[in-house]
Amino acid sequence: MFEKVLSISLKFILxxxxxxxIGTMKNGIHPEYHTINAACACGxxxxxxxxxKEMKVEICSACHPFFTGKQKLIDSAGRIxxxxxxxAQHYAKLGKDKS
Numbered sequence: 513m514f515e516k517v518l519s520i521s522l523k524f525i526l527x528x529x530x531x532x533x534i535g536t537m538k539n540g541i542h543p544e545y546h547t548i549n550a551a552c553a554c555g556x557x558x559x560x561x562x563x564x565k566e567m568k569v570e571i572c573s574a575c576h577p578f579f580t581g582k583q584k585l586i587d588s589a590g591r592i593x594x595x596x597x598x599x600a601q602h603y604a605k606l607g608k609d610k611s
Contacts, residue, residue: 552572
């Protein structure tokens, strides 16, 4: 029994390392891998590998606020101001009840 377990585990080890043709990839079933230039909406281009022929993205590390530290998308009417407008009557009512 121990020899059988040892031989099975030895096969898995060899398969992981690709020894003896056990762990090699099959031919003809994998898509072609290309080196492409991906283009961002900000104009930045970068090289990467993909199975796609071309790639266009809306945001990249050059224009994303997390990486740049700048906020580009500005809300014209802020969220706090909208909240205060919406609940102004409610707060006014609470202020009259307390006095």
